[in-house]
Amino acid sequence: MEAVASSSPFGIGSKKFGMWLFIVSDALTFSTLLICYTYARISNPNWPAPFAFSPSIIFSTVMTLVLLTSSLTMVMAVHDERRTARWILATMLCGATFVGLHLTEWRHLMAAGITPASNPWGVPLFGAAFFGITGLHMLHVTIGVVYLGIIAAGRYSREDVEVAGLYWHFVDLVWMFVFPLIYLMSVKP
């Protein structure tokens, strides 16, 4: 391991470098989606702003706090070598809570009449953009929970835990852009 690390021009193992490359490409996927959403939104004056401060914004703020906390527990999993599995389980629990809360939020919105092709307020594209972006993010969180489960259950090295941590922090980072652009910019006036 030492030999591999010292021969790399970046001073890190190839697994970690591979995960960084994936993160950069996935960051572009999400930037493209969010920027397209911004384009669609700016060029449609009657873009709907359906999220009431209470409950939608409060709900999504709690989701943000849960995800931020899961990042902290993941940092602990990487640093606290003796209790790694326990910290990973805490992270998975936070991730699962996030997905659960998000699905509840989705159900409320569907009950209010938002579908990918229509909504009661304005531009039909709103539903497609909303479910597309938040759905892709939720898929990432779900995959992250499964990934962490595999890492916690098997006998994996410290590097594998760290690489899983990178993925998890990236999912958290993406939400830091999805949350303001999708939710906070669409507060019901």
Place this chain on the structure above:
Amino acid sequence: MMIRVWLFLLALTGVEVLLAYLHTPPIVMLAALMGLSLLKAAYIIAYFMHMKFERRSLRFSLFPILVLCILALLMLLPDAARAQCVMCKRTAEAQNAEQARRMNRGILVLAIPPVLIVGAILARAKHQSIKSSLAS
């Protein structure tokens, strides 16, 4: 250390939600939110993802290309925004001069708090980084 970063991120999220609660005008809101979110992303990458402690060569091979691609994606944004601006201009023109003047003043007053908040946070971050570089 990491707990302090976490608390800082929570505080920035709080500021973002506060801006939404105050119904800040959209353009100011967008600028403030993007500033705060980029700051949050920088802290997550630097501390949680350990980038601050990696070799400079790794940073230089990953991030410039990402930033350039995102800037390229933003290239046509002013064109999309123009459609909206024409509408704003017509609405403003339809009102009389006194009302337009009041609206301008209102926009300026509403712009003060978020600018101050973001400015204070940036100044603090700068101060911290100077302090930590002196300490090390």
